[in-house]
Amino acid sequence: MGAKTSLRDRFERGLAAPICLTWELTYACNLACTHCLSSSGRRDPMELTTSEAKALIDEIAAMQIFYINIGGGEPMMRDDFFELIEHAVDQHVGVKFSTNGTRIDVAAAKRLAGIDYLDIQISIDGVDASTSDRIRGAGSYARALRAMDNLKAANFGQFKISVVMTRESVEQLDGFEALARHYGAELRLTRLRPSGRGADVWEELHPTLEQNRRLYRWLLERPNVLTGDSFFHLSALGESLDGLNLCGAGRVVCLIDPVGEVYACPFVIHDEFKAGNIRDAGFASVWTNSELFRSLREPGSVGACNSCGSYDACRGGCMAAKFFTGLEMTDPDPECVFGHGEEALRAKRVTLRPTPSPDHSRRIPVSISSR
Amino acid sequence: MTLSTTELFDASAPWSLNAQVSLRDEAFGALAYHHGTRRLVFLKSRELVELVRQLDQFESAHAAIDELVPADQHDRYVGALASLAHSEILRGR
Numbered sequence: 001m002g003a004k005t006s007l008r009d010r011f012e013r014g015l016a017a018p019i020c021l022t023w024e025l026t027y028a029c030n031l032a033c034t035h036c037l038s039s040s041g042r043r044d045p046m047e048l049t050t051s052e053a054k055a056l057i058d059e060i061a062a063m064q065i066f067y068i069n070i071g072g073g074e075p076m077m078r079d080d081f082f083e084l085i086e087h088a089v090d091q092h093v094g095v096k097f098s099t100n101g102t103r104i105d106v107a108a109a110k111r112l113a114g115i116d117y118l119d120i121q122i123s124i125d126g127v128d129a130s131t132s133d134r135i136r137g138a139g140s141y142a143r144a145l146r147a148m149d150n151l152k153a154a155n156f157g158q159f160k161i162s163v164v165m166t167r168e169s170v171e172q173l174d175g176f177e178a179l180a181r182h183y184g185a186e187l188r189l190t191r192l193r194p195s196g197r198g199a200d201v202w203e204e205l206h207p208t209l210e211q212n213r214r215l216y217r218w219l220l221e222r223p224n225v226l227t228g229d230s231f232f233h234l235s236a237l238g239e240s241l242d243g244l245n246l247c248g249a250g251r252v253v254c255l256i257d258p259v260g261e262v263y264a265c266p267f268v269i270h271d272e273f274k275a276g277n278i279r280d281a282g283f284a285s286v287w288t289n290s291e292l293f294r295s296l297r298e299p300g301s302v303g304a305c306n307s308c309g310s311y312d313a314c315r316g317g318c319m320a321a322k323f324f325t326g327l328e329m330t331d332p333d334p335e336c337v338f339g340h341g342e343e344a345l346r347a348k349r350v351t352l353r354p355t356p357s358p359d360h361s362r363r364i365p366v367s368i369s370s371r
Numbered sequence: 372m373t374l375s376t377t378e379l380f381d382a383s384a385p386w387s388l389n390a391q392v393s394l395r396d397e398a399f400g401a402l403a404y405h406h407g408t409r410r411l412v413f414l415k416s417r418e419l420v421e422l423v424r425q426l427d428q429f430e431s432a433h434a435a436i437d438e439l440v441p442a443d444q445h446d447r448y449v450g451a452l453a454s455l456a457h458s459e460i461l462r463g464r
Binding site for chain 2 (some may be wrong): 007010013015016017019064066067092094117119
């Protein structure tokens with residue numbers, strides 16, 4: 001029963017299986033959010049078949065992964081969506097899935113309400129249609145609220161409202177809290193990352209230093225607001241935020257994409273962070289044997305953060321945020337609360353940022369009024 | 372006045388791992404996940420994991436601790452079990 005820090009050290013050396021496994025079911029999406037982490041839009045023809053997906057769920061159950069976070073794309077775009085989540089919960093693998101809500105009509109809400117061990121996260125990006133739709137597309141906010149109404153009417157129970165913190169949405173924190181209260185929902189806030197299409201909007205939309213400080217204080221006062229450990233880089237401001245407060249990439253988290261590729265975390269869908277494919281020898285083999293994951297589990301270099309007294313609190317921040325802004329792994333997080341990341345970015349103005357890969361964005365604008 | 376978790380825990384009663392909880396061994400001990408509350412709890416030693424797994428074979432938590440834990444650590448383990456009972460990882464039977 002060692003101290004808390006030694007447990008965190010254990011986590012950084014990796015676990016027998018992930019605590020938190022994200023599985024993007026499809027790259028297909030009927031929206032085209034400007035900050036999409038997985039550059040989704042078009043289905044990939046090589047996506048896992050129903051039987052491959054079920055075999056993966058069986059392996060997840062055998063590895064005693066307690067729950068999976070399902071996303072996309074829009075996971076409900078898959079025809080076998082219900083078949084797959086029912087296959088998972090039947091084996092006591094809990095499912096949390098993220099959706100834009102467009103497909104949660106009255107019938108779907110009723111069916112979802114009948115499934116145990118299921119959590120739903122509905123995404124919005126503003127507390128009003130104009131703020132949210134600027135990112136998610138015209139009409140998307142109304143559709144998300146209709147999904148919430150349908151879940152409420154079906155007595156689904158407590159769902160989650162999920163919001164990415166942008167320069168605009170971070171100004172609406174109290175409004176999100178009130179909206180969640182109205183629906184009896186939990187509020188979940190996550191960090192805007194420069195991954196996927198997010199790379200194109202990050203500079204303009206990521207919260208300012210002052211906004212991040214306010215967000216930190218707001219979160220400290222509200223331990224019930226979920227963050228998925230998103231904001232551990234803000235813990236350098238003082239008291240740690242709730243959560244493990246470490247980068248879990250390849251150690252306690254990873255991502256499986258729609259074609260079976262395994263990446264170190266949901267925010268690094270890029271060749272550089274690809275650990276293997278489940279189609280070769282299964283997921284457990286990638287988790288245990290991947291050279292990339294083994295190297296991530298080795299103690300890393302503290303690098304430029306060595307001289308900062310707060311390294312223990314933030315551990316240098318988010319690997320994906322650094323990578324996609326063109327920083328080195330040994331640089332500070334681009335949103336370092338002391339401004340060291342901004343200095344590092346200014347010093348590397350000539351560095352080319354990596355291009356995200358693969359890109360499944362649609363080539364034509366999307367209209368969501370069509371079903 | 373509020374009672375501490377340990378004071379509220381009746382170690383003379385029989386306890387067992389909650390049927391809604393999955394336990395997964397890890398190098399540091401184990402992870403316990405409660406499917407109902409969706410809470411993840413860390414069991415930070417192998418000895419504690421063994422104790423939790425065997426609880427249902429004893430007539431009380433005290434009896435299990437007497438058998439499985441060195442005497443000088445009894446209080447610590449009562450505290451650990453109390454905390455697990457508080458988060459519903461353990462259940463009275």
